[in-house]
Amino acid sequence: MISIKNSLNNALNKNKQALTSKTAKIGSYNFLITVIVLLILIGVNVLFSALPSTITQFDISAAQLYSLTSSTKVVVNNLEKDVTIYWIVQSGQEDSVIEKLLDVYDDMSEHITVVKKNPDVYPTFAQQYTEDYVSNNSLVVECGDKYRFISYNDIYEVDSSSYYMTGSASSSFDGESEITTAIDYVVSEDLPKVYVLTGHGESELSSTFTDSLEKANIETEEFSLLNVDEIPEDADMILINSPTSDLSSEEVTMLEDYIENEGHLLVLSGPLQDDTDLSNLRGIIESLGVSINDGVVVEGNRDYYAFSQPYILLPEIESSDITDALINEKSNVIVPIASGLTVDSSSSSYTVTSLLTTSADSFSKIAGYSLETYEKEDGDIDGPFSLAVSVASELTDGKLVWVASDVMLDDGYNSYSSGANVDFIMNSISWMIGEEETISIRSKSLDYNYLTISETAAKRIKIIMIFILPIGYLVYGIDEVFRRRKEGKAVEA
Numbered sequence: 001m002i003s004i005k006n007s008l009n010n011a012l013n014k015n016k017q018a019l020t021s022k023t024a025k026i027g028s029y030n031f032l033i034t035v036i037v038l039l040i041l042i043g044v045n046v047l048f049s050a051l052p053s054t055i056t057q058f059d060i061s062a063a064q065l066y067s068l069t070s071s072t073k074v075v076v077n078n079l080e081k082d083v084t085i086y087w088i089v090q091s092g093q094e095d096s097v098i099e100k101l102l103d104v105y106d107d108m109s110e111h112i113t114v115v116k117k118n119p120d121v122y123p124t125f126a127q128q129y130t131e132d133y134v135s136n137n138s139l140v141v142e143c144g145d146k147y148r149f150i151s152y153n154d155i156y157e158v159d160s161s162s163y164y165m166t167g168s169a170s171s172s173f174d175g176e177s178e179i180t181t182a183i184d185y186v187v188s189e190d191l192p193k194v195y196v197l198t199g200h201g202e203s204e205l206s207s208t209f210t211d212s213l214e215k216a217n218i219e220t221e222e223f224s225l226l227n228v229d230e231i232p233e234d235a236d237m238i239l240i241n242s243p244t245s246d247l248s249s250e251e252v253t254m255l256e257d258y259i260e261n262e263g264h265l266l267v268l269s270g271p272l273q274d275d276t277d278l279s280n281l282r283g284i285i286e287s288l289g290v291s292i293n294d295g296v297v298v299e300g301n302r303d304y305y306a307f308s309q310p311y312i313l314l315p316e317i318e319s320s321d322i323t324d325a326l327i328n329e330k331s332n333v334i335v336p337i338a339s340g341l342t343v344d345s346s347s348s349s350y351t352v353t354s355l356l357t358t359s360a361d362s363f364s365k366i367a368g369y370s371l372e373t374y375e376k377e378d379g380d381i382d383g384p385f386s387l388a389v390s391v392a393s394e395l396t397d398g399k400l401v402w403v404a405s406d407v408m409l410d411d412g413y414n415s416y417s418s419g420a421n422v423d424f425i426m427n428s429i430s431w432m433i434g435e436e437e438t439i440s441i442r443s444k445s446l447d448y449n450y451l452t453i454s455e456t457a458a459k460r461i462k463i464i465m466i467f468i469l470p471i472g473y474l475v476y477g478i479d480e481v482f483r484r485r486k487e488g489k490a491v492e493a
Contacts, residue, residue, distance in 0.1 A: 072180040079111040081187045086140040087116045095137040141182035148182040181215045192218050192236040192433050199224040201244030206409045225251040236433045237264040242406040246280045262397040264432035270406035271296045271339050285402045288391050293340040293364045293381050300361030302456035310374050312336045315356040322427045331420035334413050339404040340364045340385030349394050354386040401428040
């Protein structure tokens, strides 16, 4: 009896020792695996923290606030000088959007350094750069002796021009444009200069276009050909914006000589008023193989005009160095109240390219501004037409862009095109004076953008919303009622 009891105790002890040994091994193994996994996670975390934010962070914001455009990448990647961005902000008052954007710039190039300056610690720091009041989250971009101050109010723009019509103001984030153009400004030794012609009743440049020129670091200066014997040597381009009286033959000769000697000319000129004669000015483009038709272009194809107005044109954007970026972005350029251009031929020394074209159903109303109907009448000129052309010299770097509308740069039409109108003109300037010399970065809306669609698309949407969808729901409801009645009768039976 005792021996049996001892045998059982010995067996139990051996099982306990075996279990204890096995449990210890499993526990040790699990502990070791846990430690290894933790070490791996810590190592991966340290590795990712060392990587630039452009790799580890993804921009999921609706307006893509932290995604930089190709223009910025070109400027930053070509930096050869060291640039410092001073971020003037009190502790705890940092704007998260600006902070993330500055991280992206800091990670993009070893030549860019972001330094935070707390005005509580450095109260007089900003005074050496500006006399204006400095808000939190303002910036200073500096390279050597050159600098540019960027106010917080310029980074977040508020447009209240439509407040009394819509009851609301639009806001946008312009941080990338302000920072990139500031970087380009401080590292550039020479800035392109555009002379704006005066003396012929020219229209004033729109505020949006003027701001775009300034942001692109393009200097502008008004001048008159009546007061000079030749065009200034530092003129990278001459801009003629909607003159109401003609140029003299001497002025035209100077402009033609300027183009032949690698000059660049941009002209915006639309249909003529009844008492206006611009034959000398028009002679410049006509001598290069482009004729300007009389009257106002009217579209017969609903896909090519907007706002139920066949003279507010949505032209086809043709492929070119000027327009390819707009095509890639699927932008719509709006050309209101335009003349029709016809490319007759390209001379041996100049190449003419159509940039914006109407449909084959378009025609030019000879009545012009006095037109009383949008229907085609006897004497009206058949399309299609070009609404903008570029001309490039085969022998020199001389270039010309002619836009057949006086109001294409109007702020209202530019807003309806979501900025595409100004982008088109800025791309034209860039093509003429050098692709890398201008920067055009659109501000990013924080509320909405206009979606301009053709008249055909607008009618289709109306039909769908007013007729097709309600009728569809009605049919579905009737079918559902009959189906349920049928099922109810089947159950009763």
